[in-house]
Structures are given as structure tokens and as C-alpha cells.
Amino acid sequence: MPADHIERLRREGRIVIVGASLAGLRAAETLRAEGFAGDLTLIGDEPHEPYDRPPLSKSALLGVASPLRTQLPRRREIDAKWRLGVAATGLDLAAKRVRLADGDEVEYDRLLIATGVRARPWFKEEEARLDGVCVLRTREDAADLARRLRAGPRRVFVIGAGFAGSEVASACREMGLPVSMAERAGAPLVGALGGVVGSVAADLATEHGVDLRTHVTVTALEGDTVGRVRAVHLSDESVVEADVVVVSLGSLRNTEWLTGSGLGAGPRGVACDAGCRAFDFRGIVTDDVFVAGDVARSPHALFGYQFLSLEHWGNAVAQAETAAHNMICDGADRRPHLWMPAFWSSMFGVNIKSVGVPPMGEQLMITQGSLAERRFVGVYGHQGRIVAAVTFDNARWLEFYQRQIERGAPFPVEFPTLDRRPEGRQPVPAGFPDPSLPTHGPMVTLSGYSPADQQLVFHPSRH
Amino acid sequence: MPHASLARRITDFGNRANPYPLYAELRRTPVLHEEEDGPYLISSYYDIEALLHDPRISSDATNLAAAGADGPGGPEETGGLPPSFLRLDPPEHDRLRRIANTGFGPPHRPRRIEGMRGAMREIVTELIDGFGDARRVDLVDQFAYPFPVTVICRLLGVPREDEPTFRTWVDPLVASLDPEKRPGGGQEAEYRQSAQEARMRLGMYLSGLVEERAREPRDDLLSDLVNSRGPDGAMTMMEVLSTSVLLLIAGHETTVNLITNGMLTLLRHPEVLGRLRADPGLSVPVVEELLRYEPPVQLVPQRTCITDIEVRGVTIPKGSRIWLMLAAGNRDPERFEDPDRFDPDRRDIRHLGFGSGIHSCFGAPLARLETQIALSELARRLENPRLVEDPPPYRENAVLRGPRHLDVAFDGLR
Secondary structure, three states: OHHHHHHHHHHHOEEEEEOOOHHHHHHHHHHHHOOOOOEEEEEEOOOOOOEOOHHHHOHHHHOOOOOOOOEOOOOOOOOOEEEEOOOEEEEEOOOOEEEEOOOOEEEOOEEEEOOOEEEOOOOOHHHHOOEOEEOOOOHHHHHHHHHHHHOOOOOEEEEOOOHHHHHHHHHHHHOOOOEEEEEOOOOOOHHHHHHHHHHHHHHHHHHOOOEEEEOOOEEEEEEOOOOEEEEEEEOOOOEEEOOEEEEOOOEEEOOHHHOOOOEOEEOOEEEEOOOOEEEEOOOOEEEEEEEOHHHEEEEEHHHOOEEEEEOOHHHHHHHHHHHHHHHOOOHHHOOOOOOOOEEEEEEOOEEEEEEEOHHHOOEEEEEEEEOOOOEEEEEEEEOOEEEEEEEEOOHHHHHHHHHHHHOOOEOOOOOOOOOOOHHHOOOEEOOOOOOOOOOOOOOEEOOOOOOOOOOOOOOOOOO | OOOOOHHHHHHOHHHOOOOHHHHHHHHOOOEEEOOOOOOEEEOOHHHHHHHHOOOOEEOOHHHHHHHOOOOOOOOOOOOOOOOOHHHOOOOHHHHHHHHHHHOOOOOOOOOOOHHHHHHHHHHHHHHHHOOOOOOEEEHHHHHHOHHHHHHHHHHHOOOHHHHHHHHHHHHHHHHOOOHHHOOOOOOHHHHHHHHHHHHHHHHHHHHHHHHHHHHOOOOOHHHHHHHOOEOOEOOOHHHHHHHHHHHHHHHHHHHHHHHHHHHHHHHHOHHHHHHHHHOHHHHHHHHHHHHHHOOOEOOEEEEEEOOOEEEOOEEEOOOOEEEEOHHHHOOOOOOOOOOOOOOOOOOOOOOOOOOOHHHOOOOHHHHHHHHHHHHHHHHHHEEOOEEOOOOOOEOOOOOEOOEOOOEEEOOEEO
């Protein structure tokens, strides 16, 4: 009677979504759109209704948009019980209950985990508490940082030159603020796009007046007598005076509340199958617990079934829609989450977009435009096929390359293209760091999952 | 013409009023190649969309000429002017389009178009007031043509009173876009001659204005074009001229058809017209659906491939001409549900009306706003409007398709 069971679930079942951000909201909307008529509960630890984050590191810092007004547009009524400002603290898989921080418990027939990630804090707690040491993840973070930038600090110091860090540095320069940025790798964006493209990002930052320091790590943050940050100490023994420090070292997945639940959850996220069904710690798929968004890790058929966890806006939406659909469907009606990884960023007046999984690529070819002009299309190859592409101010071509990835097109790229320059005729090593070294928050985690791997030690001073 | 090729039947004037059944026939062979030297016609939405983003497809005037797409009679290679960015590939295309854009849109002039809203409304009001006591007007001559011409003249900084003069040059240029008038389409020498002459004269006319603006800049696009000194450097005088010719022509010839096709469609769908009358905000989705349902640019004939490419299992050899049949793609049932239905409530409406990719319509924000204002005001002010003739007489052009006249009867003005 599985069909009856699903019918009853759709009519009068109880669905709980933990995580009230982009993925949680879109999942709720999809459930209702697909005819779920039962009880729907959304649990979120932040006091706000779901809001959008991409503006927080861009227009919100510049004061163009208010960080407090980035509510996500609603696609439809969801008629849900909202439990906002209260975190989920535990999960009882057998009893099908979520425990909340206020002691309450919520029962479910189907659960969606969409708890996302949080900013990785500065690793020395005492220093992290200094006034002026910021992270950027939530709307309060953005409001606080925007206020500090508007106050005209003498110097801003950004720790970590990934996308978020570089966007902050770019906003600072646009506001005319002196800014330094430290990166353990040899250039910005190296973890996400490799050293060749990273060196273009380095030139961009430097030419826009960023004091870029590479191959260094921050060893200590120094405060003054009243507890305000005043200087940053670096591994090359240099000291930089700064009164705002932005810690931009990637993110941590919000999975602690699942500890001991029996779910295959750890620091790298919650593992799930391509249909968004969570695995338990034995690697066996559950049938009533689903995962979506930044916290999920799922195998992707196009990329050798590697478990990808993607902190991408579009992925959160697509995965939430798939998870929601599958939650109220049976076997054959379920569909896989086959989203093509894609992200965008803008910094120093340049629009950067990417599709596929660049860090998987060993080699890179510039198939259109030129690195020197900072307008180009770069294609990443892995074992004879195209696995990713990145564009700097050339996004309108990206769709073509996405199709090449989908079709497993061969690499190196042999065919001629418009605006192909001599430099793009041969592949070059893409320049990704040794994957065994920790990086400052790459956009994509590629290593295999092991349930025993419950510890992730962060080594900020390692070279 | 029982044995005529499908391409010829599509460009044949006799089928202008309703080419959509031909497009449906066309989609049955998504990659159609009928004659040895003829073009490859691409008619499915997804294929067109893909080719518009394909870096192996060139719009370069010299590649086109080599493919025979746009022989020496084409409007872009003549008149002593270099090709406009419409007929160039990157990086030249990108440079010229970026410079042109600094005077037109974000990030440099984000409010330039939006800032014309008030002026556009005034022009529309004046034109409708000008119908006076008439109870019947030709909407093309009395409204849909003069409105965008006035707007583009104001935007560029071209004196509106010169319109009768430059119109005599614009008409043969636009006519030469029609594949029927191309080499192989007959009448070639004559059209080549007149298009060449027209482009030269239009260029000479504009050069006078451009020189004035170089000396004494004003708040208009010609001044911005000639005085641009951004990171991309300046345009040469010849580049300024070919860009201005392009903007002047493309800036109104397409909008005329969009407005006219729009009013025709609304008169055929009185319930939508009624809703628009009650809610001018509906003009936004109405215009988007129009761009899908009756796009002013029906096909893009100026593409050629720089290497062998495969589309749906068909190999198109290097150097072949490709026609992207936008209007056929817009009604592809593989992409749009019930595609032949005019439905402004459609939610998923990523049409090909403005093309896509690097050559996607430069003037799209302008055309959208003009048409939104034009249609909502016509809907609001004409009392009980009706079509006098259905179908109306069409202009000849198969590329820029629209009625030549649109007689509308009404009971009065509100």
C-alpha cells in the first residue's frame, strides 16, 4: 500500500524543515505547490524570516542596499508554523522528533535538514572577541561591518582572499578605505579557481590599491587596552595596524545538532543520495530524512559521482525543490538532483562566473579573450574532458561551456572559437594547491566522505 | 509556388500576414538545408538559444560576405563606413558595444532610459491628442512610427525635424535586410546601389552632427559616443558614425513593429485589452509575451560558422550560412506550453524576441519601456477600438515583420 501511504502523507502528514533560509523557504513553497496539505513547520535559529545573502558582501557594504531589507521574495503562500529564533538541538531518528533549544520537541513524518553553514570564526576565541573583529555571514554581521566601514576606519584587514574576502576588499576600495588582505596561498581565489586565474585576481586587487599579502598567515590579532583590535601579526613577522579585521576563512557546516543522532553527518555536511535522502552513519539511506542546500553533500553523476557540497545560491534553490518533490513522492516519481554547479561574484568592477567544478581540473585553457586583458573564458580539463569553465567579464558565453560539460566534451579544446588568442592554444596546469592541505574555504569540497571522519582540525599557520 | 523551398515560402511576401504555419512546418526539420548554397535554417528554441551562445558562430561582416550571407549589397559593408558592432565578433564587438553602453545604460548611466519615462508619456499623449476628432486612424503612420522616431532622435541628439530627410535613407537600408532583396533574391544590383548610397548619405548627415557634438557636447548619446574616454579608449570618427547609424535605425525600426504588432494582437484579444485598460501595470507582462508571440525581428540571417559544428546530429560545414528563426523558436512546443496562445499570464517566458548572448538587443530596455507606455496609453484612451481590416497590409520585410498600416476605428478619446 505504498501509494496509500504517500496519499495520506500528502493529505495529513507532518513535515518539519530545520533551517529557515533560502533552501528551507523554497522547499516549503515547493511542498505546497505540489499539493502537500498537511502540517508544515519551519525552524530557524535566526529571529528573521528567510533573507537573501548575496547582497550582504556587495551592495550592503557599500550602503547601496540596506542589509536589513533583503527579504527573499515569496513565490506563494506556505501556510506554515514558524519557529524562529530557536535552534534545533537534537534529532531522535527512531522516534521521529526534533529537539529544540527551548526544550520543546516537534514530531515529523518527513524531515528536511537545511541548516546551511556559518562563518568560520577566528580560531583564537579571545582575539575573536576583540571589538572590530568581524565575520560576514548574517544580516547582523553585514549591518555591523557596514557601520564600521562607514565610520571610516584607518585600515581594514581581511583575513583570507576567497570570494567573500575579495568582495569585502573590493567594497572597501570602492569606499576609498585602505585595506590589506592576507592569503595563505599565492593569490586570491586559488582554492576555487586555481593559481593561473588567481594571479589575474591578484593583479586586479593590487591595481585597485589592495595591500595584498600572499604566502602568509595571520598568527595573532592584537588588541589595545580597552579591547579594540589594533594590529594584525603575520607569519612573515610583519605587523599591520588595522582597526577593522574581517575574518573570511570560509564556513562551518551546521551539523553539530545532529551529533549522536545516527545520521551520517559531520563537519563536511550531511551526506545524502542524489535524491536528497540522508544517509545514516552506516551509509544506508533513510527514507524520511532529506537534506538540501549548503549543508548537503550529494554524489553528482557528471563528476564521477563525487560527493559535492556546494555553497551556491542556485544549488540551494534547485536542491530544495528536488528534496521537497521527493519527500512527497514514491520511488519512480522521485528525481535526482542534477544541478550544474554554478556561481558568480563581482569584485573590482569585474564580473566573475563559473560553471562545473573548477578544482577538479588539472589543466586550464583560455579559449576566448586574454588573461592580460582580464576578459576571458577559461576551461578546466580533467582526464580528457571538460569539467568546468570560468569567465571574467565574458559571462554570455558560459552557457555554451555548460553544455560542453554536460556532454562530456573532450579536453583540450581543439575547435576554433571567436577571439581565440595564441596563449589559449595549449593547456597549462591550472595551479590548484595540494588538496591535502587545508584551504581557506574553497567553494567545493571534493574529498570522499567517511562516517568515521568526525574531526576536522584547522591549521591556519600551515604553509 | 507549390515547389518553392520552405525558406523561400517564408520570405515570400504572400505569407507575411501569418508565417506561423510555415514555422511549424519548419520545426519538423529542426536543421533544414534545402539548397546547396542555401542557408541552414534553425527553428527549435533550444538550438537557437544554444547557437546564440556558441563561440564558433560568427557575426563578422567579412566572414558573412565570404559565406555569401551578406554580399556586397548588404547594408553594413557599404557606404564607406566600417561595420557596426552588430556585424563584428569579439574583441572588437565587445569594445565598441561597451563604449556605446557607457552613454546608454548601467553602470555609467543607469537612469538614462528610465529618466525618459516622463518625456515618452508626453510624446504619446501629444500623438494621441493629435488624432483629434478622427474616428479612424492609421496607427502606424500616426502613432507607432512617429513615437519611437521622436524618442530615438531625442536620445541620440538628432533634430526631429530632419526625420523626413533621413527616412529616405533609412528605408532602402532596412529593405536591404530582407533576404528577398539579397543576391540570389533578384533585383540585387538595384538594391545594392541604393543601400550603398543611403548608408553613405546617412553617415554624412550624422557626421555633421557628430562634429558639432565633438566641439560642443550636450546631454545626448551622440555626444557620449564621440567624447567617450573610458578604459576602452575612444571610438574613431568612422566607428562613431557606424554606431550612430546602427542606433538610429535599430532604435526605431523594430519598435514600430513591436507597437503595431502589439496593438494588432490586443485588438484580436479584446479581453486582454480590457484588462490592460484597467491595469496599466499589465503592460509589463503583455510586452514580454508579445516579444515571444509576435517578435518584430523574426529571424537572424547574419550568422556563419567558423568550423564544422553539429546540431541535432547534422553537421553544418565550416563557412555555412545559418538563419536563426527566432519567431519559430518562440512558438516551439518543446519549450512553451500551448505556444500559439497569446497569454500574458505565462510565468515562464524567456523568449528569443531580443535574441540572446553577446548580440542580444542593445536597445531592449528602451523598446520595452516605449512599448509598455504606448500600449497602456492606447488601451486607456481609445474608446471601443476595433480593427478595420484583419489581417492588415504588411510591410514587405521578412526580417523586420509588421503591418505597414493598421487602421483602427474607435468611438472617441478618453
